[in-house]
Structures are given as C-alpha cells and as structure tokens.
Amino acid sequence: MVQRIDRDLNRFRQVVRGIVKKELRKFMVTGELVGRQGRDYVSIPIRQIEIPTFRHETRRFGGVGQGDGEPGTPIGQAEGDGKGPAGDAPGEHMVEVEVALAELARIMAEELELPNIKPKSKDVIEAEHGKFTGIHKNGPESLRHFRRTFREALKRQIASGAYDFAHPVIVPIKDDKRYRARRTVHAPETNAVIFYLMDVSGSMGDEQKDVVRNESFWINTWLRHQYKGVATRFIVHDAEAREVDEYTFFHTRESGGTRISSAYQLAADLIDAECPPSEFNVYLFHFSDGDNWGGGDTQVCVKLLNERLLPSANLFCYGQVASPYGSGAFINDLAGAFKGTDNVVLAEINSREEIYESIKKFLGKGR
Amino acid sequence: MAVIEQEQLTSLIGEIEDYARGYGLDFFPVIFETLDYEAINMVASYGGFPTRYPHWRFGMQYEYMQKSYGYGLHKIYEMVINNNPCYAYLLNSNQIVDQKLVIGHVYAHCDFFKNNAYFKNTNRRMMDEMANHGNRIADYMSTYGRDVVEDFIDVCSSLENLIDPNALFEPDERRGEAAADEGAPARDVARLKSKSYMDPYINPPAYLELQRRVQDEARARKQFPARPAKDVLHFLIEYAPLANWQRDILCMIREEAYYFAPQAQTKIMNEGWASYWHEKIMTQKALNASELVDFADHHSSTLAVHAGHLNPYKLGYELFHDIERRWDTGRFGKEYDECDDIARKAAWRRDTGEGREKIFQVRAIYNDMTFVDEFLTEEFCREHKLFTYSLNERNGRYEIADRDFRAVKEKLLFQLTNLGHPYIDIVDGNFENRGELYLKHRFDGVELRADYAKATMEALYRVWTRPVHVQTRVGEATVVLTFDGSAHRERALATADAA
Numbered sequence: 001m002v003q004r005i006d007r008d009l010n011r012f013r014q015v016v017r018g019i020v021k022k023e024l025r026k027f028m029v030t031g032e033l034v035g036r037q038g039r040d041y042v043s044i045p046i047r048q049i050e051i052p053t054f055r056h057e058t059r060r061f062g063g064v065g066q067g068d069g070e071p072g073t074p075i076g077q078a079e080g081d082g083k084g085p086a087g088d089a090p091g092e093h094m095v096e097v098e099v100a101l102a103e104l105a106r107i108m109a110e111e112l113e114l115p116n117i118k119p120k121s122k123d124v125i126e127a128e129h130g131k132f133t134g135i136h137k138n139g140p141e142s143l144r145h146f147r148r149t150f151r152e153a154l155k156r157q158i159a160s161g162a163y164d165f166a167h168p169v170i171v172p173i174k175d176d177k178r179y180r181a182r183r184t185v186h187a188p189e190t191n192a193v194i195f196y197l198m199d200v201s202g203s204m205g206d207e208q209k210d211v212v213r214n215e216s217f218w219i220n221t222w223l224r225h226q227y228k229g230v231a232t233r234f235i236v237h238d239a240e241a242r243e244v245d246e247y248t249f250f251h252t253r254e255s256g257g258t259r260i261s262s263a264y265q266l267a268a269d270l271i272d273a274e275c276p277p278s279e280f281n282v283y284l285f286h287f288s289d290g291d292n293w294g295g296g297d298t299q300v301c302v303k304l305l306n307e308r309l310l311p312s313a314n315l316f317c318y319g320q321v322a323s324p325y326g327s328g329a330f331i332n333d334l335a336g337a338f339k340g341t342d343n344v345v346l347a348e349i350n351s352r353e354e355i356y357e358s359i360k361k362f363l364g365k366g367r
Numbered sequence: 368m369a370v371i372e373q374e375q376l377t378s379l380i381g382e383i384e385d386y387a388r389g390y391g392l393d394f395f396p397v398i399f400e401t402l403d404y405e406a407i408n409m410v411a412s413y414g415g416f417p418t419r420y421p422h423w424r425f426g427m428q429y430e431y432m433q434k435s436y437g438y439g440l441h442k443i444y445e446m447v448i449n450n451n452p453c454y455a456y457l458l459n460s461n462q463i464v465d466q467k468l469v470i471g472h473v474y475a476h477c478d479f480f481k482n483n484a485y486f487k488n489t490n491r492r493m494m495d496e497m498a499n500h501g502n503r504i505a506d507y508m509s510t511y512g513r514d515v516v517e518d519f520i521d522v523c524s525s526l527e528n529l530i531d532p533n534a535l536f537e538p539d540e541r542r543g544e545a546a547a548d549e550g551a552p553a554r555d556v557a558r559l560k561s562k563s564y565m566d567p568y569i570n571p572p573a574y575l576e577l578q579r580r581v582q583d584e585a586r587a588r589k590q591f592p593a594r595p596a597k598d599v600l601h602f603l604i605e606y607a608p609l610a611n612w613q614r615d616i617l618c619m620i621r622e623e624a625y626y627f628a629p630q631a632q633t634k635i636m637n638e639g640w641a642s643y644w645h646e647k648i649m650t651q652k653a654l655n656a657s658e659l660v661d662f663a664d665h666h667s668s669t670l671a672v673h674a675g676h677l678n679p680y681k682l683g684y685e686l687f688h689d690i691e692r693r694w695d696t697g698r699f700g701k702e703y704d705e706c707d708d709i710a711r712k713a714a715w716r717r718d719t720g721e722g723r724e725k726i727f728q729v730r731a732i733y734n735d736m737t738f739v740d741e742f743l744t745e746e747f748c749r750e751h752k753l754f755t756y757s758l759n760e761r762n763g764r765y766e767i768a769d770r771d772f773r774a775v776k777e778k779l780l781f782q783l784t785n786l787g788h789p790y791i792d793i794v795d796g797n798f799e800n801r802g803e804l805y806l807k808h809r810f811d812g813v814e815l816r817a818d819y820a821k822a823t824m825e826a827l828y829r830v831w832t833r834p835v836h837v838q839t840r841v842g843e844a845t846v847v848l849t850f851d852g853s854a855h856r857e858r859a860l861a862t863a864d865a866a
Contacts, residue, residue: 004417005409008426011517015423051424051524052822054789056813062757062765064779065675066682074764075675075756095431 016097017107019046024111028356031214037221041098048095105225108218112359115366117226117281117314132180139179148178192227192281192314194219195270197263199288201238202255208321211349212287213250215319218359219285227281233270237263239293243270259293260286260330261300268308277312284313285362290320290328298330302337305344315343317362322350343367371463376401379463380470386652387474391727392644394477395491396452399470401459407443408432410456414627415448416497420504420619422520445469449480449630451491464658468645468665471653475644478730479637485535485629485734493626500619507612519613523620525826528788529599530621532628556582595792595807600624602793607830617830631786632734639683640730642669646684675756675767682751686738689747690729691722712746736783743779745772753779781811789815791837804831808839815839824850 020027023046027033036043065075099107108114135148153172157163196216198204216232224230234249235241238256241263263286271282292298309316320331331346338344345365347358371379380399387394402410412428413419435441444461448454455473457466480486490496508516556578561569596602600621604614630637646666654662670681693699697717706712733741753775757768769775790809798805804827808815820837827835827850834851838860849856 003409004421005412005426005429008412008421008423009429010426011421011423012426012430015427049427051521052819052826053525053528054791054808054823055528055816055819056787056789057816058813060758060760061813062755062768062778063782064677064753064775065756065767066672066677066751066753067675068752069675069754069767071754071767071769073767074759074762075767076765 015049016046016099017103019049020044020097020099020104021107021111024107025356028214028218028359029352031210031217031352034214034217037101037217040101042101042104042221043096043098044104045094045096101221102225105221108222109225112356112363114222114360114363117366130182130184133183134181135178136181137175137178139181143180143182145178145180149176152176152178191229191231191279192223192283193231193233193275194223194283194285195233195235195267196249197235197237197241197267197284197286198249199238199258199260199263199291200236200252200254201258201289201291202253203258203289203291203323204253204321205323208287208289208323209250211321211352211355212319214352214355215287215349215359215362216285218355219283219362222363223283231275235263235266235270237266241266257293258288258291259297260288261297261304264301264304264309268304268312271309271312282313284309284316285319286317287319287321288330289323290330291323292330292333298333302333305338310341310343313343315345315362315365315367317345317347319358319362320346320348322348371459371461371466375463376457376466379467383467383470383648383653384474386648387471387478387644390644390647391723392474392478394453394474394481395450397455397473397477398452399455399457399473401457403459404436404442405433407446407456407458408436411443411446415446415454415456416494418494418498418501420497420501420520421508422517422524424524445473447473447476447480448494449486449489449491449626450494453477453480454494462661464654464661465665467653467658468649468662471645471648472641474648475641476637478644479633479640482731483629483633483636483734484732485632488535488537489626489629490622496622500623503619504616507616511612516612516616519616519829520620522826522829523617525823526600526603526830527620527624528786529597529791530601530624530628531597532632532786534598535625535629535632591796592793595794597790597792599791599793599806602796603830606796608832609830613830628786629734632736635679635683635686635735635783636730636733636738637683638680639685639687642666642680642684643687643726675754677753685751686742686747687726687729689744690742691726693722694725695720695722736780739776739779739783743776748772748775781813784811789813794838798836801833803834803836805836806838808837810840810845814841817841820848821850821855824848824855828852 027044033042033044067075069075109116132143135145149172150170153170153176154163156173156176157170196212198209198212220230220232232246234244234246236244236249236252236254237258237260238254239259239262240256243266244252267284271277275282292301305316318331318334320328322328328348331348334344334346338346343365345362347354347361349355349358376399384397408429410417411432412425419425432441432443442458444458444465446456453473453476455470455477457469457473461469480489504516504520556575558566558570558575592602600617603609604617604621607614609617649662649666670678670684672678672681695718696715697703697719698712698715703712703715706715729738729742749770749772753770754767755769755774755778756765758764759766790811792807792809793804794807795803795805797803806827815837820839824835824837834849837848839846839848841857845860846857847860849858
C-alpha cells in the first residue's frame with residue numbers, strides 16, 4: 001500500500017522547497033547555510049509554516065501556570081509549549097528542515113537559471129552507470145528478487161487457500177516472480193577538482209573572506225550535484241603561494257605583498273602533476289582584491305593563463321572582492337586580455353548583495 | 368520487551384472493559400487496533416482519521432511527529448476517536464502495564480464521548496463521513512487539479528475557527544440559520560397596556576410615531592444579516608459566490624470544525640476524567656504487584672507539570688478528585704460557601720457521600736469553561752500553586768505575575784472562552800451597499816495578531832471576492848482593517864461610529 005501520508009509528506013516537502021526557493025537570495029547573501037551541510041543534507045532554518053487564522057496576540061498576554069516561585073520568577077523564554085490550553089503559543093517558531101544537497105542544487109538551478117554542465121567529451125571517463133531502482137515482473141533469473149517473489153507466492157497461496165500451515169511449502173509460479181529493474185543513469189561526468197585560489201595579503205580582511213567562503217559553499221553545492229566525485233584544493237598566496245587545507249584557507253592572514261602569478265604557477269604545477277585534465281574536470285576560482293604587484297607580474301599571469309591554465313581548465317573564474325585597500329586594476333587587465341574567451345568569467349563582488357549575481361555569472365556558463 | 372500477543376491483548380481488553388462497566392462507565396463498543404509508531408503517528412497526523420482528505424499540513428504534522436519521536440521527545444501511547452463504535456489505536460510497543468493503563472484510559476474517554484452533553488450532536492459516524500470527504504475531495508482534485516483544490520483547502524482552513532461553538536446544541540442542519548434569517552415579519556410597535564382613556568398618556572402618540580420611524584428606518588436599511596452572525600462559515604456557504612465544488616469543500620471543513628469543537632471545549636475534563644479512571648482501574652483492579660513501579664512512572668509522567676506550564680491532564684484529574692472529595696464530605700452548598708472561618712472550613716466533615724455521583728453528573732453536563740468556572744475554588748488554586756504569568760518586555764522572558772485567585776481564574780477562563788479564539792461576527796454582508804463584507808471583532812482585552820489577521824482577510828477575500836473589513840482595536844483606538852484584493856489599509860474609527 002502506498003501510504004497516504006507519503007503523498008502528503010511529499011506535498012509538504014514541496015511547500016518547504018518553495019519557501020527555500022523564495023528565500024534563496026537571502027540565504028546566499030547572509031551566508032546562513034554555510035557550515036550547516038552534512039554529507040548529503042543541508043539543514044535550513046525556516047519560519048514554521050502555519051495556516052493563518054484570526055487569533056489573539058497572546059505574546060504579551062501570558063497565561064496560567066502551576067508550580068513554585070514568587071512573582072517575578074522566570075518560567076521560560078517567549079515560547080509556546082504545545083500542551084497548555086488553547087491560544088498559548090506566542091512568539092515565532094523557527095524549524096529546521098533538512099533538504100538534500102542535490103535538491104538544494106536543483107533549487108539553485110531553477111532560481112539562478114543555471115544550465116547543466118555539458119560533458120567535455122564522451123570518452124574522457126565513463127559517464128553512465130546502472131542503478132537498481134525498481135521492481136519489474138519480467139527480467140533475467142539472475143536478477144530475481146527472492147523476498148518479493150516469495151511474498152507474492154505466499155500471498156497468492158494464502159488467498160487461494162492452497163497454503164497449508166502444517167506444511168508451509170511455497171512454490172512460486174511465473175506470475176509471482178519479481179525482478180530487480182535496472183535503470184541507466186547518466187551521471188554527467190565523474191570527477192571534478194575545484195581549485196580555490198585566494199589572495200591573503202594584508203588587504204584582504206575578514207569581511208572579504210566571508211564573501212569568499214559563502215561563494216565557495218554555493219559553488220561546491222552546485223558542482224557536487226553535477227559530478228560524482230568532487231575534490232577541492234585550496235591555494236593561498238601573497239607574494240608566495242602555497243597549498244593549504246580548508247581551515248587554513250579561510251583563516252590565514254599574511255601581511256606581504258601580492259604576486260598573483262605565484263598562485264597560478266602553483267595551480268598549473270598541481271594540475272599537471274596530480275589532476276591531468278584527461279581525467280578531471282578542472283575548475284579554478286580565484287578571489288582577490290585586485291591589487292597586484294607591479295613590475296610586469298600581470299603579464300606573467302596572462303601568459304600563465306593562456307599557456308597552461310586555460311587549456312586544461314573547464315572554467316576559470318575570477319572574483320574581485322572590494323576592499324578598502326585594493327586598487328582593483330587586475331580585473332580590468334584580465335578583461336582586456338581575455339575578451340571573448342569562453343571559459344573565463346570575471347565578476348566584481350562589491351558587497352554581500354552581489355554574491356547572488358556573481359554566482360549566477362560564474363555558474364551560468366554551463367561548463 | 369516482547370510484543371504482546373494478540374490473544375493476551377484481547378483478554379486484557381475484555382478484563383478491563385468489565386472493570387470499567389463495573390464502575391458505571393457507559394460507552395459505545397470500542398474497536399481496538401494496535402499500530403507501530405509510524406502508523407500511529409500517521410493516524411495522529413490526520414487527526415485520528417486515516418482516510419481523511421489529502422493535504423500537505425497532515426504531511427507536516429507527520430514530519431514533526433516522526434522527528435520528535437525519533438529524538439525521544441514525544442510518544443503517542445493511544446488515540447481514541449469519537450465515533451460509534453469508538454476506534455482506539457494502541458502503540459504496539461507498549462508494555463503490558465502500559466497497555467492496561469491505556470485501555471482503561473480509552474474506556475473513560477469513550478464514556479465521556481457518549482455521555483457529555485457537548486458531544487450530543489456530533490456525528491457518530493464520522494469515520495465514514497471523513498472517508499466520504501476524502502473521496503469527494505480526491506474527486507475534485509482529479510477534476511479541477513490538485514493544486515487548485517489544495518489551495519482552496521488552505522483558504523478554508525484559514526477560516527475554520529469562524530464557527531459558533533455555542534451552536535453545538537442546535538442540530539447540525541439548523542446551525543447558523545437563526546442569525547442569517549432576514550428577521551420576523553413587520554409588526555406594529557409595542558404598546559403598554561392601558562385603559563382607553565389613559566392611552567394617550569401611557570402611549571403618547573408622538574413617541575409611538577418616533578418608534579415607528581426608527582423601525583421603518585431599520586427595515587429600510589435591510590440589515591443583512593439581520594443580527595450579527597457568529598457562524599461566518601455558514602454565512603459564506605449561503606451567500607458567497609462559490610462554485611459548487613468549493614461550496615462543498617467549505618461545507619466539509621465546517622462540518623469537521625464542528626465535529627472537533629467539543630473535543631477542544633472539553634480537553635481538560637476529558638483528559639482529567641480518563642486519567643482519574645485509568646488510575647482507579649489500575650490501582651484497585653488491574654495492577655499486578657510487579658508492575659507497580661512502571662505504572663507509577665507512567666502515571667506520574669502523564670500528570671507531570673513541566674516548567675510551570677499547566678497540564679490539562681493534571682488540572683482535570685485534580686479537579687475531579689477535588690469535586691469528589693468535596694461532595695463526599697459535604698463541602699458544598701450555601702452554608703459551606705458562606706462560612707468564613709478557615710479552620711472550620713478545613714475541618715469540615717459531613718458524611719454526604721455524594722462524590723462519585725457528583726462527578727458522573729459533572730462529566731455529563733459541563734464543558735471546560737463551566738467546569739473551571741464552577742469548581743476551581745480558591746483553596747484549590749492555593750493548594751495546586753496556580754499562578755498567572757506574563758511577558759517581561761525587558762528581557763523577553765515569561766515571569767510569574769500573580770497568585771491571586773481571581774486573576775488566575777479570569778485568565779484561565781479567558782483562554783477557554785470561545786476555544787481561546789477571538790470572537791468575530793459578520794455584521795454586514797452588504798457594507799455601504801457595495802456588497803462588501805464587514806466583520807467585527809468583539810474586543811475583550813486582547814488584540815488580534817496583526818500579521819495573521821491580514822493573511823486571514825486575504826483568505827476571506829478569496830471566498831467573498833469583494834473587499835473585506837474587520838473592525839477591531841489596536842492600542843486604544845478602534846480601527847477598521849480593510850483588504851480590497853490588492854492592498855491592506857487601516858483607518859481609525861471615530862468613537863461614535865464604533866458603538
């Protein structure tokens with residue numbers, strides 16, 4: 001029996017999904033969801049959904065209770081209890097709903113109108129696999145589902161009166177047999193590696209890093225949805241570049257100058273050594289305040305991009321975060337050098353509100 | 368713990384039924400079903416009716432219940448449905464001692480359903496009726512589209528508390544009619560009886576003329592409805608421009624609201640009554656010595672008071688005990704009430720022995736409001752440490768405000784009045800002769816919640832399709848809230864108009 005409640009539960013999930021979709025921009029801007037993801041689920045705080053009715057404003061009104069205490073003794077925060085007499089649930093309740101990461105990515109896709117990523121080329125890696133998702137009445141014997149078959153046979157025998165409780169022998173006939181049904185699933189492509197590069201020179205403050213962290217959450221959510229296995233690598237740079245872990249990435253602060261080419265050099269070396277583009281879809285996201293060392297370093301960067309990074313990467317995104325110190329010239333240099341280059345995306349993120357747009361820009365390419 | 372065998376459970380049920388009847392409880396036949404926790408949560412999400420119409424809010428209920436069960440915060444031991452026969456669902460993982468207690472509890476609920484006056488007009492075939500509603504709504508969904516129908520159910524559910532619980536004593540089909548009636552046929556103005564020669568002085572012609580004019584004016588204004596109607600749903604069903612399927616759904620929602628109203632009206636009594644009897648049955652008859660500790664644990668958690676919150680089980684249970692004790696010892700009547708010697712009152716003892724008889728009578732003719740009004744005494748209030756609490760604006764906490772008997776009782780009664788919902792009447796269905804709906808909130812000291820009021824007015828507009836006005840109070844001012852289909856407005860009303 002398909003439980004009626006499953007249907008209603010699904011409807012409820014759709015209602016929740018609608019709310020998440022509507023509030024997606026807010027979640028992106030505030031970064032509320034960052035750090036709330038588990039392996040497969042994100043726990044999202046939303047306002048408790050209620051059907052509105054005419055009701056009293058009981059928050060201030062209070063109620064009747066029982067127990068010890070003098071006048072003035074606190075008996076709890078402004079919260080309902082669910083047990084007391086009617087009309088006793090003031091305040092605003094937040095509830096946490098769990099939404100699958102895949103679902104969140106789909107919501108993102110709808111809201112930001114993100115295209116699915118087109119496979120780079122078919123023969124790169126096996127891109128489809130089978131999954132046993134259902135039960136059919138026909139199939140090869142090797143896929144026969146013993147328990148279901150047995151149950152059908154038992155049902156039939158009991159119903160027809162052929163079942164002998166003293167000698168419980170079950171003989172399945174053809175109609176009883178049930179088989180696992182295989183469905184081919186086209187996994188877009190298998191592996192991806194995301195390189196996050198960030199300027200940690202003195203001019204990048206906490207606010208700027210927060211923006212980057214927020215961006216990376218949504219980028220990860222999206223790319224995890226598109227690829228089976230996603231690895232993330234983190235590179236920080238000032239005048240020198242080094243690879244770090246995620247925690248360090250978001251918490252280091254250096255004071256040196258900025259030589260962006262060092263990071264590009266390191267990324268290129270890592271790609272060649274560990275993530276050959278024949279096996280990986282390579283994504284590069286670079287965040288900086290756009291203040292590069294003079295002396296021709298920008299030219300070196302352009303050269304590195306042209307010769308080593310862009311040929312092997314699906315996408316190179318540069319996000320320029322506004323900071324009070326940065327000159328912000330770098331984005332203009334890149335824009336000049338890569339006009340019309342398909343896999344380069346540049347975005348300026350001057351405030352939190354622009355996170356939404358920049359993500360749309362980064363991921364809207366479908367690459 | 369092994370699951371209890373069906374035979375054992377059947378014999379337990381038979382045994383406890385005999386005990387219950389032995390105490391004089393009187394109930395419809397009861398059909399017991401044991402369910403696992405998922406199934407019982409499901410049934411509970413549907414308000415006890417597994418065949419109820421589909422709606423997302425039941426799915427929401429289920430999700431919350433499953434979660435809180437999973438976290439060990441909440442567990443449903445049993446559920447009883449007011450129906451003839453009564454249906455009772457038991458959790459299959461209950462231990463034997465739990466099942467005994469719960470079965471006793473169930474029989475007392477069934478007795479209450481059958482005998483309490485407020486349940487007299489409830490549909491005792493609600494199981495079937497709900498299934499019919501479910502089928503009809505499923506039909507509409509396949510005809511008009513699931514989203515359209517579900518959306519309309521949302522609208523109706525928003526209005527479902529706009530019924531008149533006091534109309535429960537009217538038979539179902541006549542509820543709400545009186546007020547919607549256009550008024551009696553015209554009669555001449557009333558005269559005082561007088562001798563003919565005195566008539567011009569006792570009934571002065573000028574005065575009669577004035578009265579006639581007032582009456583004519585009232586008739587010319589054609590008040591519609593003739594008197595303020597509390598059963599707003601009935602009014603909408605009769606007069607709102609609805610498609611047949613919408614009208615049918617609104618009827619169903621209203622019928623279900625009236626079905627559930629007595630349960631909300633008697634929560635304290637019903638649970639108190641059931642707790643009183645499961646305790647009696649267990650301690651006097653059904654309990655084995657080896658089960659004593661488990662019973663005590665379960666019973667005390669049922670009656671526990673959490674963090675100062677009032678527990679209806681506890682309140683009802685204690686009140687029934689208090690009534691029984693008082694009527695056993697003669698602590699009632701004029702003489703007792705008027706005695707103001709505390710010592711004498713405390714030592715009062717007359718062997719009236721009417722306690723048991725009295726509580727049976729109480730369970731038959733009271734509801735929570737009259738129950739609390741009549742039997743919550745100052746002594747009880749003191750003994751059970753009742754208090755009122757209110758919000759401390761400075762720290763956002765609720766704090767104990769008062770232990771005064773009068774204040775406690777007043778607040779409690781307020782919460783029980785009209786099921787704790789605000790009183791909202793339809794005053795005019797043709798406001799300013801523009802077909803607009805004018806409702807009036809009978810202000811009784813507590814304002815309406817503004818955001819909910821606005822959303823509810825939008826739902827009303829969906830049904831009525833013309834602007835909707837609600838007269839209420841905000842702070843000191845009488846205001847009229849208006850929703851005209853696109854925007855909300857609010858205007859203050861001069862005091863003269865407010866009357």
